[in-house]
Amino acid sequence: MLVVVPILLCVSRTFAEPVVQGRLGRIRGTVRKVLDVDVESFLGIPYAEAPIGELRFALPRAFGSVGDFEATKYGFSCPQPNVFPLQQFSNTTDSEDCLFLNVFRKAGTTSSDMKAVVVLIHGGGFLWGSGGHVEFNMAPLAGIGDVVTVSFNYRLGFLGFGYLENSEFKNLGLFDQRLALEWVQENIAIFGGDPERVTLIGVSAGSMSVSTQIVTPLNSQKGNLFRAAFMDAGVISSTLINEPRVAENRTRCVARAAGCTGDENLIACLRGLELADIQRSGETADCGPIILRFTPTSDGIFLPENTQEYLKSNAGNFLKVKTLIGYAQNEGSMFAAMSGAGHPTTLTDEDFLDVIQEIIRAYRLRVEIDGDERLKDAILENYLREFVDPFTAFDQFIGDAFFYCSSNSFIENYARVNGHVYVYRFDKVMERKYFSFDPKIFGAYHMSPFIHFTGAYLEDSEGERRVADADQEYMLEAMKVLSDFAKSDDTPVYRGLKWPRYSEDGDFLVIDKEPRVSSGFPQRTRCRSVFPYFENTLSPHREEL
Template identity: 40%
Template sequence: MAPVVCLLAVAAAFVGSVDCEPFVNSSFGTISGRSDSFEDVEVESFLGIPYAKPPLGDLRFAYPQVFGPVGELNASQFSSKCHQRESKSTSRPASAVESEDCLYLNVFRKAGTQADAKKAVLFVIHGGAFTEGSSSDESYNAKPMVALGDVIVVSINYRLGIFGFADMKDLAPGNLGFFDQLLALEWVHENIAAFGGCPHRVTLVGVSAGSISVAALLASPLVRGKNLFRGVFMDAGVMSRTSIMTQDYTLNRMKEIAGKVGCGTEGGKMLSCLRNVNATRLIDLSSDLETSSIFTFIPTVDGKFVPVDPTKYVQENPDKFPDVRMIIGVTKDEGTMFAAMVPEAQKVETETEFVALSEKMSKNLVYPLDFDKKEVKAAVTQTYFGKSVNHFHDISDFITDGTFACPTDHFVKEYSSVHKNVFVYRFERTMKTKGILPGMNDPELLGAFHGSPFIHMFGSCLAFSGETPLDADDKQFSMDSVKMLADFAKSDAVPQLRGVTWPNYSSGEGILVINDNTTVSNSLGCRERCQKVFPFLDAV
């Protein structure tokens, strides 16, 4: 807690200084944090604030429960990560402590922010394929955005993998990670004013699985009418048939795990038993199931949070989707990071090898194509093989379209038909800094890699402790991008990036093609390929 001498030294209870730890008085409790700086701007961080009771014992595989007032809370350190598989991402080393007791959030603000400041708020949901990641990861460092954009940032943890998305139908609910996110968002609505934020000026920000989560929050009937947010920024992810599994499929996987730990498969007995199995053991068994897919447990159409097939929800329920301002898009090279995880991707030389690897990747990324059909094989090879600078990028382009570009193209087409402020981008800029992702030192191989718009626009790349200092052009581009996103959150004005006004996709003005020299184009440019290769995604 802040000492008495510190309390007497400030005029308001919400001002921190370098001489004492910052603190906030709220109905939730008195919360003390810590002060750091970025570019000589002091930033106050309130870390590890509980928003839900620890999901332990009978609360494992159960809806999150509100965490009551804390009285006094030392919020100077990040909480544990949520339990997760060993990282398969080249950008996310496995290091921090993990625990089921992980439902915490963090609040960041510029020093000197008053309780009545009513600043815009960015609510950040991390990515990681619903199986890994944490708000404490380097990619979600909020200090640059707070220092340069002068907004409040909230980042959250939510349950992952088997603990967050093991839908057991009538036995135990699915999509618990989504329910965690909603509870955290409601916490912000009730408490952010004490930190100087405005509960009516919240913008959701998500990358990859975090962006899919934003789409789920947009569509969920459980969010409707609560006015929890006014805008969204979505990078590389929408709700689509590639981002969901059936309840039966997930339940069968749980039964397989239950059998391996001696829990049997009989209803309530199975659930009760699974709640007592060591958490690490369950994570290990989940990973063992990943024989054909990198995803073991991901969202389901549960009839509650996700009510219906997400590809048809906007079209069939146009009046039920909140009309919020939206920035959404993908990169030119979403697939490079995923292709780089597969050693044989850089060794492809023949069409036969390309087809075999394409089939493998389509299964791994949950858009299985029937390569036994000649017309399917022909469509894939004619569309992608030999069409890029090398066969590694042929594979990458196949992944980019099937996993990201085609679902996003379909989503923006549907959403923009019923709502009026949709700003779409295609990110083509290649970072010049080497080693921006651990173990990957070739910027040309990565290209405009998965998640690169987010780390530019949120500004976290400005604080990366990479192998080499951030290139000056990369730094300036990110600083300009941070201003764009902060301005989007602060006002209703049409966003601008480096002096270029963003075209409104809903008005038929096209999209922004983001590079060092940003331009305007008619569309994402993938629809013809999507219709030919991935018609089952409804990307038409």
Template identity: 30%
Template sequence: MLARIPSKLFLSLPLLFSFGATPATAISEPGTTNISSPTVRVLNGTYYGTHLAKYDEDLFLGIPYAQPPVGPLRFHPPQSLNTTWDEPRNATEYSPECIGYGSSNWVLGNIVSEDCLTLNVVRPSGISPDEKLPVAVWVHGGYNIQGGALDPRYNLSFIVEQSIEAKTPIIAVSIQYRVSGWGFLFGKEILDAGSANIGFRDQRLALHWVQENIEFFGGDKEKVTLWGESAGAVGVGAQLVAYGGRDDKLFRAAITQSGGPTPSNRYSTPESWQPVYNNVTAAVGCAGANDTLACLRTVPTERLSSVFNSSTTASANWGVQIDHDMILKSGSAQLAAGEFVKVPLLTGRNFDEGTTYATRGINTTSEFLALVQSAGLDNATATTIAAMYPDIPAIGIPATLVGRPSPSEAYLGAQWKRVAAYIGDLQQHAPRRLTSQSWAKYNVSSYSYRFNVLVNGISPSIGATHFQEVAFVFHNTEGEGYKTVVSKDPFEGKPESFLELAKIMSRMWISWVVHGDPNLAGVSNTTWPEYTLEDPKNLVFDVNVTDLTYVEPDYFRAAEIKLRKRKARLDGVTFLVHDNGYDEVPQEDYEPVKRSETQQTFQVSGIHISILHSMHSTSKLPN
């Protein structure tokens, strides 16, 4: 990721494309090492990096972990390096990011290229190979269509610095992987070629590189924690369920922030993707080719990129693909069967995730019902679900918005808080609870959190939304990468409690990487409980409470849902509900079902409706 170099160096760059023709080594050509430069000899040869004296860190940047995926290797699984060298090579600058489409790329003006399969290593200075420090491997997010290791918001120097100050030093690694159509194109032709899930395969090869080489940097290959946020967390989830949950000993623990093995969008099949694949081949003149995939490998980068960044791929699902090889079946099915890597997990979501995904402009109950029905539900089920999310702003999200949106924000819709609550549960909170319960069901240690902070630059109508915890976890208190035309420094103008919470969160994450226990950081008066089926709990990070943290039961609920009884009152009807199909609470604990003698459960995208009750937002429940 970004070393601790002033972000203005990157913000001043124009938007540049080094499509295909420029290899990553154009930024890291073999050269003569400065005598003061740190050097590391890995399996293929020697690299020299950069020493940051002010922070006492060594940086090794833009290191290839695979052959350039260009020409005939486009749309192929990543290929291991097949060269060695004697002369030290330059590892002092980042490689281009993988070609992507979105603000993560164009706002920062980052150079992009097809040749982008590199990683970066940030370590405390002067570490010898026998130090065996714990290792955190960061996987960036960006909806699998954008982002990269060059993003200054992911400055790994900050968290490594915190680990040094805590006297529990770690090594941090960031990886790049192909995104958008370059990494997640799918269809029958892709399946037959064994080229599905290329972006996730990139990540996996990077993990193999870490296993083979991190000891030369002073890291311990047996103490690797895989860590990601949003689409990066989905990538972590894909590694957890890959090959039926086969444990290849690539990591000993995981962290998933706002994502995981059960993303809300369904795992793709080649059949669902085929129309998009056909549209892409037609758009670039390959539809009539005998081998359309071979034809796509010959299309000029600029032309293919313009198609990927157009309405041609508007319906594409840039996510996990069922290829019956790396991914055998849906994440929820694999979790239910215990087909995941049994490593400890730290996972969580932000209170107001739904404001990132919510449909805007919903003003009436009929419009809200239509939104619920758009998931393919029949009218009766959709009506029941809609009733579970009543149009009561006081119990919707975000809590930072009092009442309904103001006239200046009327575009959000009169039922904004209702929609945000429903969508947030569907997209984020339900999958997180399913994951936490699955780990507990199979007796694997896990810890769950929720983040509730309104940062600088975010409107009260948006609240503690998606991504906002990242600056705290990274201890990016200088706001690197946030001072742009589309965002602001999250800490600017905020009280000392914001900085204190950043220290708490970053140190807890470090403690997880080092010890496999977030409670050994010595920075919080609150003990973070392990998640269990019998007593499921989350740790909440909140600058508005005295200790900045508190423990809550993991029962998100509307005003009428009681804490321990897990029920929902709907227009005089009390429905018995299950959490993800695990009926761990004795049935006699529930009140009788009215108007019906049978238990009722509902599912949306395979997730039981009982876990879609997160109307929000406060730790207090009415009696």
């Protein structure tokens, strides 16, 4: 593991103004309270130079010393589109100068404590989010779990995941993530964290990013940056990976809309534009749906060419870390609602397939049902006839397409070479609405497990409690699982039930009010019938943009 031991000058602290000092400089933070625990926060620390000017569309460069630094407020979020439905979740200000991270620790922690470290890669479809969003608040886990936690920003959308073949402009958001992990290795000790005990966690696109950091061939070149992983709701797969040709076409489409064409001076032209012009072009250009337009690309550097085949056949080359991985029972419910599927009580076969076709178009799924009667029959049999109402069928279809099928394939391949893989399915329905979605309608929806394992909402907002008492009890149990997982190699235990290691028997833990062990993925038949490409090779794209 890459470790650079910092030279400590001194560490001083009061609950009014915690201070750390060392090779980074003198960094002053603040104290906040989560439940009855004081948590020290060091916010908005730059880990990379601002990616502006000549560094726009370039690999990130380490920032170095921050000098005398007030780490008392979150840094800017990376630029993200102001379009429905994303704008309803944003609570921060954007800027290209956005490569900041945040460190949290329980009050009283010193540099000699060497506590376990938990680093979060935030979610948001590679298009939205930041380490400062309330959904990704890592202060509760630091205080209640007594670990050092880190969250950070990385470039998103066109700026972070655009692609031009003969340039550095490819998968920059993934390289940002990796530089943040290198920063943790080099600097977390001055905050009382142990660089040898780093657990990397993520949700949704963040979870997909964690899996990417596990599978990237760069691990063999640059060393291991973490020893454990927690992945909630997704792994990298052919559903999200862009082929270079498609990624380049989409990038050039946005560039043309902004007035930049040609080859030799394309990046120079883009660097000369105002950010607002780039964002406006990205939001208005006819370059396909904005959701999932720019995601990781199989560039042959961070991700191998034909990544799906690599995921299937080369698990032995993956970074071997103990892994806790799973998903919610209703992963697709919020996406079904955002696609406009509605809540019909009954639908004819034809009407159901029409909505499925709209979902396929909205989310660019690698499925083509026009003229394929076998596939139409498989969709009707596995979804419309399997579930009591059409909305649940839409929920499960989207869940399979984005989360269940790819995760199950990854789990089975990875567990063959890694004896420390633990799997869950989260069935518990929360009592209160979080993240703008009502559990009475959406069930155990996307991000429900993450909200529990990190306790992100446990910190009061302006004196107002965000969490229902009934939910808090289960959140505290789940937070103990994750913090214990980061601290030791003991088998995880949830509410007194020992977590089974995943093996050929396919055992996994069902997290509910009364947890239980189950066997075999219930989605296996559906995945093989409707989404077989997860078990085969990377399916071709249906479009050029």
